[in-house]
Amino acid sequence: MSMMKGGLRLALIAALLASGAAHGVAYEPGHWNMPVGVTEMSRTVFGLHMLIFWVCVGIAVLVFGAMFYSVFAHRKSRHPKPADFHESTAVEIAWTVVPFVILVLMAIPAAGTLVKMEDMRGSEVSIKVTGFQWKWQYEYLDQGVSFYSTLHADSNRARQLHSGIDPNSVPNYLLEVDNRLVVPTGKKLRFLITANDVIHAWWVPDLAVKKDAIPGFVNEMWAIVETPGIYRGVCAELCGRDHGFMPIVVEAVEPAKYEQWLAARKAGQPTDIGHGPARSDVAAASNVASDAVAAVPAQASSEPAAPAAASADGEKVYNAQCAACHQPTGKGMPPSFPALVGSAIVNGPAAAHIQHTLKGKNLMPPFARLSDADIAAAVTHERTSWGNQGGAVTAEQVRAQRGK
Amino acid sequence: MSHDHAHAGHADDHHHGPVQLSDGFGKWILRWITTTNHKDLGTLYLLLSCTMFLIGGLMSLVIRAELWMPGLQFVDPEFFNQMTTLHALVMIFGGVMPGFVGLANWMVPMQVGAGDLALPRVNNWGFWILPFAFTMLLSGLFMDSGAPAGGWTMYPPLVLQTGSSFPMLIFAVHLMGISSITGAINVVVTILNMRAPGMTLLKLPLFSWTWLVTGYLLIATMPVLAGAVTMLLTDKYFATSFFSAAGGGDPVMFQHIFWFFGHPEVYILILPAFGVISTIIPTFARKRLFGYDSMVYAVASIAFLSFIVWAHHMFTVGMPLAGELFFMFATMLIAVPTGVKVFNWIATMWRGAMTFETPMLFAIAFVFLFTIGGFSGLMLAIAPADFQYHDTYFVVAHFHYVLVPGAVFAIIAAVYYWIPKWTGVMYNETLGKLHFWLSAIFINVLFFPQHFIGLAGMQRRVPDYALAFADVNEWSSIGAFGFFVAQFLMLYNFARCVWFRGGMQKATARVWEGAHGLEWTVPSPAPYHTFEVPPVLPPDESTVVWDEADEVVTGNKG
Numbered sequence: 037m038s039m040m041k042g043g044l045r046l047a048l049i050a051a052l053l054a055s056g057a058a059h060g061v062a063y064e065p066g067h068w069n070m071p072v073g074v075t076e077m078s079r080t081v082f083g084l085h086m087l088i089f090w091v092c093v094g095i096a097v098l099v100f101g102a103m104f105y106s107v108f109a110h111r112k113s114r115h116p117k118p119a120d121f122h123e124s125t126a127v128e129i130a131w132t133v134v135p136f137v138i139l140v141l142m143a144i145p146a147a148g149t150l151v152k153m154e155d156m157r158g159s160e161v162s163i164k165v166t167g168f169q170w171k172w173q174y175e176y177l178d179q180g181v182s183f184y185s186t187l188h189a190d191s192n193r194a195r196q197l198h199s200g201i202d203p204n205s206v207p208n209y210l211l212e213v214d215n216r217l218v219v220p221t222g223k224k225l226r227f228l229i230t231a232n233d234v235i236h237a238w239w240v241p242d243l244a245v246k247k248d249a250i251p252g253f254v255n256e257m258w259a260i261v262e263t264p265g266i267y268r269g270v271c272a273e274l275c276g277r278d279h280g281f282m283p284i285v286v287e288a289v290e291p292a293k294y295e296q297w298l299a300a301r302k303a304g305q306p307t308d309i310g311h312g313p314a315r316s317d318v319a320a321a322s323n324v325a326s327d328a329v330a331a332v333p334a335q336a337s338s339e340p341a342a343p344a345a346a347s348a349d350g351e352k353v354y355n356a357q358c359a360a361c362h363q364p365t366g367k368g369m370p371p372s373f374p375a376l377v378g379s380a381i382v383n384g385p386a387a388a389h390i391q392h393t394l395k396g397k398n399l400m401p402p403f404a405r406l407s408d409a410d411i412a413a414a415v416t417h418e419r420t421s422w423g424n425q426g427g428a429v430t431a432e433q434v435r436a437q438r439g440k
Numbered sequence: 441m442s443h444d445h446a447h448a449g450h451a452d453d454h455h456h457g458p459v460q461l462s463d464g465f466g467k468w469i470l471r472w473i474t475t476t477n478h479k480d481l482g483t484l485y486l487l488l489s490c491t492m493f494l495i496g497g498l499m500s501l502v503i504r505a506e507l508w509m510p511g512l513q514f515v516d517p518e519f520f521n522q523m524t525t526l527h528a529l530v531m532i533f534g535g536v537m538p539g540f541v542g543l544a545n546w547m548v549p550m551q552v553g554a555g556d557l558a559l560p561r562v563n564n565w566g567f568w569i570l571p572f573a574f575t576m577l578l579s580g581l582f583m584d585s586g587a588p589a590g591g592w593t594m595y596p597p598l599v600l601q602t603g604s605s606f607p608m609l610i611f612a613v614h615l616m617g618i619s620s621i622t623g624a625i626n627v628v629v630t631i632l633n634m635r636a637p638g639m640t641l642l643k644l645p646l647f648s649w650t651w652l653v654t655g656y657l658l659i660a661t662m663p664v665l666a667g668a669v670t671m672l673l674t675d676k677y678f679a680t681s682f683f684s685a686a687g688g689g690d691p692v693m694f695q696h697i698f699w700f701f702g703h704p705e706v707y708i709l710i711l712p713a714f715g716v717i718s719t720i721i722p723t724f725a726r727k728r729l730f731g732y733d734s735m736v737y738a739v740a741s742i743a744f745l746s747f748i749v750w751a752h753h754m755f756t757v758g759m760p761l762a763g764e765l766f767f768m769f770a771t772m773l774i775a776v777p778t779g780v781k782v783f784n785w786i787a788t789m790w791r792g793a794m795t796f797e798t799p800m801l802f803a804i805a806f807v808f809l810f811t812i813g814g815f816s817g818l819m820l821a822i823a824p825a826d827f828q829y830h831d832t833y834f835v836v837a838h839f840h841y842v843l844v845p846g847a848v849f850a851i852i853a854a855v856y857y858w859i860p861k862w863t864g865v866m867y868n869e870t871l872g873k874l875h876f877w878l879s880a881i882f883i884n885v886l887f888f889p890q891h892f893i894g895l896a897g898m899q900r901r902v903p904d905y906a907l908a909f910a911d912v913n914e915w916s917s918i919g920a921f922g923f924f925v926a927q928f929l930m931l932y933n934f935a936r937c938v939w940f941r942g943g944m945q946k947a948t949a950r951v952w953e954g955a956h957g958l959e960w961t962v963p964s965p966a967p968y969h970t971f972e973v974p975p976v977l978p979p980d981e982s983t984v985v986w987d988e989a990d991e992v993v994t995g996n997k998g
Binding site: 080196 | 516780827896
C-alpha cells in the first residue's frame with residue numbers, strides 16, 4: 037500500500053506547508069496555499085479555507101485509518117472467516133446524523149462570511165472594470181480617469197510561440213502590465229465588473245475578489261486594502277485565445293499618494309506610480325513613443341488626444357493595440373480575427389481604414405482613445421507591411437476623420 | 441428451472457450463434473453493423489470507449505507537453521484551447537459514458553435474468569449514432585478555422601466565435617444526447633419490466649440499481665442540453681438573442697440551463713461507478729454488502745439533490761445572496777448520502793476475508809481517491825472560499841480526482857472483474873497488479889500537486905503560466921505521460937483475453953470465490969444468448985445480491 041501511504045504523507049506535508057506559510061502572497065515561488073491576503077475579508081476566507089481543510093483532514097484520518105486497518109487486519113490470510121453482519125440501523129443513523137451536524141457547523145461561518153461579502157454599503161472609491169479580448173479597462177467613476185491595462189511588452193514578447201526568450205529572464209513573467217490599477221489603502225473600494233465582448237473574470241487572490249465580467253451586466257464586489265503594495269491577479273474565465281495573457285496588477289498606495297496620482301492622471305502628466313517597470317530593451321528614442329502610448333489613455337476618451345511625437349513607431353503601437361487579435365504577422369486568426377495581409381480594407385481607401393480603426397466593428401473595439409499620431413502610425417504600419425500596398429497615412433488624415 | 445435452462449439455446453447455436461470472421465469478412469462486418477445482441481453491442485460500446493479514451497488521452501498529452509515548462513514550446517494558444525475543449529467532450533461523452541453504457545449492455549440483462557435489453561434495435565441505433573457524432577465533433581481539427589475552442593461548457597458569447605466547426609459541435613452534441621437517451625430508456629425499461637420472477641426491486645444488484653437511477657437522470661437532462669445548444673445554434677445563425685444581452689437576452693441564462701444538465705451529468709458519470717464498487721468490494725471481502733437498503737436510498741437521494749445544486753458551478757456570476765446561500769447549503773447536503781456510501785463500503789470490508797486481485801485493488805483505490813475528490817468538493821461547496829477556488833487548478837484537481845481515479849478506475853475495475861465472464865479466460869494477474877500500481881502512483885503524481893498551484897493562483901485553461909508554478913507543472917506532466925503509457929499494459933492484457941488466448945488460464949463459471957449474482961450462473965464465456973427462459977428466484981429473504989450457494993445461485997436450485 038505504498039501509494040496510499042505516499043498520498044497521506046503528501047497530504048500531511050501539504051497541511052504543514054499550509055499552516056506554516058501564513059504570510060504568503062499569490063504567485064510567490066514556493067508558496068503552495070491560498071494567500072492570506074491583505075484585506076480583512078481575505079483573512080476571513082483564508083481562515084474558512086483552513087477550517088474546512090482541517091475538518092476534512094480529520095475525517096480523512098478516521099475514515100482512511102479504518103479502511104487501511106481493515107485492509108491490513110481483515111485480509112484473508114490473517115482473517116480467513118468473514119463475519120456475516122450486513123446492516124445496523126443504529127450505526128447507519130449515526131453516520132448520517134454526525135456528518136450532517138458537522139456540515140451545519142461549517143455552514144454557519146460560511147454563511148456569515150457570504151453575507152458580509154455581499155454588503156456593498158459605504159464604498160468610497162468606485163472603479164469600473166471592463167474586460168476585453170484581451171485586456172482590462174479601468175474607469176475611475178466621477179473622476180474622468182480611464183485607461184487600458186495590457187500584458188507588459190517584455191512578457192508579451194517572451195510568451196509568443198518559439199519566441200526564443202527564456203521566461204525566467206522576464207521579471208514577473210505574465211504577471212506584469214503596462215498600466216497598473218492604482219488604489220488607495222484603507223478605503224472601501226467598490227469594483228463594478230463588466231465586459232465588452234465575451235465573459236471574463238477579474239481575480240486578485242490577495243484581495244479575495246473574483247467575479248465574472250459579463251457583457252451587458254454589471255457585477256459588484258468590494259475590498260479594503262490594508263497594506264500598500266503590488267497585488268497581482270489574472271483573468272479566471274476562459275475568454276478565448278489569449279485568456280492566459282491578460283493579467284491584473286493592483287498597486288495600493290497611501291491615500292495622499294493616490295490623490296497625487298489621480299491629479300497627475302487627470303492632467304495627463306506621466307507619473308511613476310501605476311506604471312509597469314520600464315521596458316528593458318527599448319532605445320531612448322522610441323521611449324518617447326511608448327510613454328506617449330502609456331500616457332494618452334489617461335485622457336478621457338471623449339477628448340481627442342494631443343498629437344504625439346511624429347516619430348511614433350507604428351510597429352510598437354500595432355503590437356500593443358492590434359497584435360493580440362490580428363497577430364504580429366498580420367495574419368489574424370480567421371474567422372474571428374481577419375487577416376490584414378492582403379485585406380481589402382487595408383489596401384483600400386485610407387479614410388475607410390481610419391474609420392474602421394476609430395469606430396471598431398463587430399468584435400473589434402473602437403480605438404478613438406489613441407492619439408492621431410498613434411493611429412496614423414499603426415494604420416501606416418498595417419498599410420505598408422507584409423506586402424500590403426495601401427500607402428502611408430498622416431495624423432492630419434486621422435484628425436480629419438474624427439467625428440465623421 | 442435448471443442450470444441448463446439458462447443456456448438452453450446452446451443446441452441451436454448454429455442458428456442463433458454469431459457470424460464469425462471465418463464465415464466471410466463482409467458477413468462479419470454486417471454482423472457488427474446490424475447486431476441487436478446486447479453482448480455484441482456491449483463490446484462495441486466498450487471498444488468505442490477505449491478508442492475515445494486513447495484519443496482524449498493523446499489530447500491531454502498535448503496539453504501536458506505544452507504545460508511542461510513555462511513559455512510556449514509546441515502549440516498556439518488557440519490550438520491549446522481546442523485541445524482542452526475536445527479533451528473534455530471526448531472523455532465525458534466518448535470515454536466514460538459509452539464505457540458505462542457498454543457495461544450496462546453486457547451486465548444488466550445478465551444481472552436481472554433477462555434474455556436481452558428490452559429494445560434491441562433501438563440499442564443498435566443508439567450505438568451506431570456515436571461514431572458519426574464523434575467524427576463530426578473531431579472534424580473541426582481538419583478545418584481551416586479549427587475545432588471548437590470555447591471550453592466543453594460552451595459558454596456564449598465565446599462559443600459563438602467558433603468557426604465552421606460550430607454547427608458540427610452542436611449536431612454532435614445532439615447525436616450524443618439521442619444516443620444516451622436511447623441507451624437510458626433501454627436500461628430503465630429492461631430493469632422495470634424484465635426482471636426474473638422473484639427479483640423484487642430491493643433484490644436488484646447494486647450495479648443495475650445505480651444504472652436505473654442513472655437512466656432517469658439521462659432522460660431528464662439530455663433534452664435540456666439539447667435545448668441549450670439549439671438556442672446557441674439559432675443565436676449564431678438565425679439572429680435570435682437568447683444569450684445576447686444586446687438583443688435582450690442573458691448570457692448567464694445559458695449557464696443556468698447548461699448546469700441544470702451539467703450537474704446531474706456528473707452523477708451520470710459517477711453513479712454507475714458506485715454500482716461497480718458496491719459489486720466488487722463484497723466479492724473480494726467475501727462478505728455481503730453492508731447496508732444494501734441505505735445504499736439504494738443514498739443513490740436516490742444523490743440523484744434528487746443533483747437537480748438542485750447546479751448553480752454551485754456559477755458562484756462567481758453574481759447571483760443574489762439568497763441564491764448563493766441556497767446552492768451552498770444544498771451542495772453541502774450531498775456530502776451526507778455520499779458519506780453513507782463510503783462508510784458502507786468500509787463497513788463491508790470490515791472483518792471480511794479480503795484478497796486483493798486487480799479489480800479489488802482498483803476498487804479500494806477508488807474509495808480512497810474518490811473520497812479525496814469528495815473532500816475537495818466539500819471545500820468547493822463553501823461559497824466564500826469557492827470565490828478563491830473557482831476556475832483554478834484546484835477545481836481541475838477536484839474533478840479529475842472524482843473522474844479518473846473515480847469513474848475511470850471503476851470502469852477499469854469492472855472490465856477486470858467481468859472480462860473472464862465475457863471471454864472465458866483469466867487475465868494475467870501479475871500484469872494487472874503492475875498496471876494498477878503504476879496507474880495509482882502516476883495518477884497521484886499527475887493530479888495531487890494541482891490542488892496546490894490552484895490555491896496559489898494558477899487559473900484553468902491556460903497554455904502558459906507564472907514561473908512560480910513551473911515545478912509542479914513539470915511533475916504533473918511526468919505523471920500524465922506515465923499514466924498514459926501504463927494503460928498499454930491493460931490493453932495488452934485485455935487484448936490477450938479477447939484475441940490471443942494462447943496460454944491463458946480458463947475461467948470457471950463462478951470466476952471469483954466470493955462472486956454472487958445471476959451472471960455467475962452461466963458458463964464462461966457467457967453464451968451468445970443467456971436467460972432465454974428467465975430463472976426463478978425463491979420468495980425467501982435471500983437475495984441474488986448475496987447467497988451462500990457454492991456454484992449456482994438460489995434461483996436455479998428450485
